[in-house]
Amino acid sequence: MGESYRAIDATNTELHLSKPAERIVCLTATGIDILAELGLEPVGYLAQGIADRPEFFGDRAQQFTSVGSWMLPNLKAIRTLQPDLILGWRFPHRLYQHWLRQIASTYLMSGSGYDIALARLRGVARLTGRDTVAETAIQQLETQIETYRTAIPANLQKTVLMMGGSTLNLLSASHFCDE
Template sequence: MGKTEVPMQPKRVIVLDTAPLDTAIALGIKPVGSIVPERFPDYLGDRTQGIEVIGKTNEPNLEAVARLQPDLILGNKIGLDRLYRRLTEIAPTVMAEGSGRSGEWKDNVRFYATALDRSAAADKLLQDYQQRADTLKQQIQQQFSKSPVVSVMATGSGQIGAYTTRSFSGAVLQDLGLARPPAQASGQRWAIQVSREDLTSLDGDAIFLIVSSFTPNSLTLDQFKSDPLFSRLNAVKQGRVYAVDAEVWTAGRSILAANQILQEVSQSLLARKPGS
């Protein structure tokens, strides 16, 4: 949002999104305050204990922010640029251009790490992630005769969506060299809406079904597999539909969530041999 002077080794950091929260924790910094969608993501475990909730998504309580006396505020422009001036009156504020939902999560990790004076540590985390991804990629290639086609989809509010290669989870799957259905591998959007009947956009050798307890009418894994239409999908017939958490696959958008995706892909695709 312009030039901002930030303190060396900030001590009282406030984060206004899950991505900088994930990043800060990964870098060994526990924020004093954070906004949350509904609650802290389960995948972060007890590492969020002691962090004060200062509002919900894109709605920070500015009085609560000021009361915590932060020396640095981290967020992104999406939905929060309108508050930038008021936030800078409280503490130096650094906002990433995007939230990471469009696949730019690694750039944001480096960006937040620079503001936190932890660039070297971030580089190490990303190197370790890439090494882990490369190893898993080789394991998948060894187990499958050709790269399995992986679909990533979600349901809720009477709609069906699919996440593309331009999404956060899509970027992680690209690091694994996993093929995607054509409709999920083209275009500029991070997510697409599809009809129930457009099965070719949804099907693959495996489906990662993003489920959320906060999205109205989000289908559970059992509901999805028993649906008369979805049960016709090849992945359902082969028993290769895996429920994954929206907190990780869509909302995490940083290094800890990316590593969690690697773990879940490994547990799913390598759990048994193809066709078994």
């Protein structure tokens, strides 16, 4: 039996691919960040998002097929792309997981924080056969953080508070923060 590509997503669903995913549809900006870090490009992405920013894919993002919006992915457009893997976020894509998983293996993400971000990167790396690329990126990041940590005197080090959210967060009066 050949090599196996396995990962467990944020819904505790185990994904098992017989070969590394190559055709990936991405329904979340986090997925775009992960794919860029792994040296991969999605075949489909959202009608609006971050893919066209220079730090991600720049003008190459115009080649990605639009697959709707974050809240309303276009299942027909996704199916047409014949993906091996779909990257989404637990909310709202868990609402569509039944249909998405009929199209392709679907890796749903959620949560925040450094360790969770590394776990997501490693999970997608396992599904795409890019474990070494992920570990190299993690090592480079940790080296860079340590360089900054040692370069800044302890009395000048600051706590960084990061906040994020969307219109949905405003409507529900809920926001997430990481320290």
